[in-house]
Amino acid sequence: MNFKRFCGVALCLVVLCVASAAAFFRADRTDQMTSTIVIGNARIDVVVEKGELKVSKEDLLKWVQWAAESVSTYYGRFPVPHLFLRIIPTDGKGVRGGRTFGEKGGFISIHVGGDSTFEDLSKDWMLTHEMVHLSFPSVPEEHHWIEEGIATYVEPIARVRAGHMEATEMWREVVRDLHQGLPAAGDQGLDHTHTWGRTYWGGALYCFLADIDIHKQTKNKKGLDDALRGILNGGGDIRQDWELTRALDAGDQAIGVHVLRPLYDKMKDQPYDVDLSDLWKQLGIERDDRGIRFVDDAPLAQTRVAITYGTITPSAKAVSAISVIAGDTAMNFPPK
Numbered sequence: 001m002n003f004k005r006f007c008g009v010a011l012c013l014v015v016l017c018v019a020s021a022a023a024f025f026r027a028d029r030t031d032q033m034t035s036t037i038v039i040g041n042a043r044i045d046v047v048v049e050k051g052e053l054k055v056s057k058e059d060l061l062k063w064v065q066w067a068a069e070s071v072s073t074y075y076g077r078f079p080v081p082h083l084f085l086r087i088i089p090t091d092g093k094g095v096r097g098g099r100t101f102g103e104k105g106g107f108i109s110i111h112v113g114g115d116s117t118f119e120d121l122s123k124d125w126m127l128t129h130e131m132v133h134l135s136f137p138s139v140p141e142e143h144h145w146i147e148e149g150i151a152t153y154v155e156p157i158a159r160v161r162a163g164h165m166e167a168t169e170m171w172r173e174v175v176r177d178l179h180q181g182l183p184a185a186g187d188q189g190l191d192h193t194h195t196w197g198r199t200y201w202g203g204a205l206y207c208f209l210a211d212i213d214i215h216k217q218t219k220n221k222k223g224l225d226d227a228l229r230g231i232l233n234g235g236g237d238i239r240q241d242w243e244l245t246r247a248l249d250a251g252d253q254a255i256g257v258h259v260l261r262p263l264y265d266k267m268k269d270q271p272y273d274v275d276l277s278d279l280w281k282q283l284g285i286e287r288d289d290r291g292i293r294f295v296d297d298a299p300l301a302q303t304r305v306a307i308t309y310g311t312i313t314p315s316a317k318a319v320s321a322i323s324v325i326a327g328d329t330a331m332n333f334p335p336k
Contacts (some may be wrong), residue, residue: 034046034047034048035048035057035061037061037064037065037068039068039069039072039078040072040077040078041077041081042077042078042080042081042082042083043081043082043083044064044068044078044082044083044085045082045083045084045085046061046064046085046087047084047085047086047087048060048087048089049086049087049088049089050089051088051089051090051114052089052114053089053112053114053116054114054115054116054117055112055116055117055118055120055121056118059118059121060087060112060121062118062121063118063121063122063124063127064085064127066122066128066159066162066164067124067127067128067131068131069162069164070128070131070155070158070159070161070162070164071128071131071132071134071135071158072162073158073161073162074132074154074157074158074161074162074225074310075135075225075228075229075232076229079106079131079132079134079135079232079237079238080105080106080134080237080238080239081105082104082105082106083105083106083107083108083131083134084104084105084106084107084108085107085108085110086107086108086109086110087110087111087112088109088110088111088112089111089112089113089114090111090112090113090114091113091114092113092114092115093113093115093116093117093120094112094113094116094120094124095110095111095112095113095116095120095121095124095126095127096110096111096113096126097109097110097111098110098111098126098127098129098130099130100130100131100133100134100238101238102138102238102239102240105239106134106237106238106239108127108130108131108134110126110127110130122164125155125156125159128155128158128159129151129152129155130151132150132151132154132155132158133147133151133238134237134238135150135228135231135232135237135238136150136228136231136232136236136237136238136247137231137236137237137238137240137241137242137246137247138238138239138240138241138242139241139242139243139244139247140243140244142191142192142194143191143244144194144199145190145191145194145198145199145200145202145203145206146190146203146206146244146247147203148199148200148203149181149199149200149201149202149203149204149205149206149207150203150207150228152200152201152203152204152207153203153204153207153208153211153224154207154225154228156169156170156173156174157170157225157307157308160308160309161308161309161310167308167309168291168292168294169292170308171285171292171294171304171308172287172291172292174208175280175285175287175292176287177201178201178204178205178208178276179201179276180197180200180201181197181198181200181201181202181203181204181205182202182205182273182274182276183198183202183271183272183273184197187270187271188269188270188271189267189268189269189270189271189272190202190203190206190267190268191268191269192268192269205274206263206264206267207224209263209274210224210227210259210260210263211223211224211307212279212283212300212303212307213259213263214226214227214255214257214259215303215306215307216300216303217257217259218255218256218257220302220303220306221311222255222256222257223306223307223310223311224307225310226254226255227251227252227254227255227259227260228251229254230250230251230253230254230255231247231250231251231254233254234250234254236250244264245261245264248260248261248264249261281298282298282299282300283298283300283301283303283304284296284297284298284299284300284301284304285304
């Protein structure tokens with residue numbers, strides 16, 4: 001399997017495996033199995049707790065690699081120098097129960113169903129979502145919508161840019177789900193309306209509107225990704241506690257236009273309605289029973305392409321270098 005990304009993002013992944021494939025998932029083991037993935041200057045220590053897993057060791061680590069690759073492609077690097085990732089086998093199929101913390105420099109805990117196949121993992125969005133959380137500073141609780149909104153919005157774009165999701169599927173999901181972030185009766189703005197829809201999809205709606213406006217003001221030379229990279233490269237990752245306005249100002253400074261802070265002022269204390277149907281038309285996105293169709297002569301068609309792929313065209317993908325080396329590694333994992 002080739003791991004694709006756009007030129008300019010150089011990722012070097014080294015997987016250090018601590019046990020043979022036959023022994024890695026034996027249910028009678030009393031210890032935890034540990035592997036390390038190195039991505040550029042960052043490392044991910046992966047601990048798989050005792051339990052039954054149908055998926056192979058190699059495929060489980062490939063799933064982790066894909067998520068890390070997607071986030072690194074979007075941000076230009078992995079967000080934190082050192083991540084602890086705890087994978088907990090559980091009943092059934094699929095991925096669930098992902099949680100991300102700033103402790104120990106970055107810590108993710110996530111559950112994988114014992115009956116999951118690699119096909120299940122290859123379609124997963126949750127691990128990428130959790131890794132995106134690493135890229136933004138921790139903000140006061142009333143602004144939790146920005147943390148979840150960024151993770152919700154960036155995740156599918158990052159997967160597309162890394163070659164792990166089709167653009168038509170990404171936009172199909174965005175068109176299907178983004179309306180859940182629109183304000184309902186009685187809404188008091190993003191800072192004061194803490195429903196599930198407004199937290200996750202309201203935050204994603206803010207990101208979507210900001211992305212479009214940044215592209216408009218810069219004639220598609222810059223996007224939300226540039227603003228978020230500016231925040232991250234300015235020291236704003238999950239390990240830091242920032243006021244939201246500090247992060248937004250840092251993002252606006254990085255792109256050279258005022259978008260994030262003014263849009264926040266419009267959406268924080270009052271409902272801000274959006275005509276999504278008109279935006280889909282402007283972007284050249286049509287949905288029918290067969291899926292999504294792109295209209296390339298739409299007014300904002302080039303903005304849609306820029307949002308999807310960034311400043312590098314889809315034809316500029318390159319194959320990453322991946323090497324696997326057997327070896328032992330050990331570390332103290334954060335307590336539950």
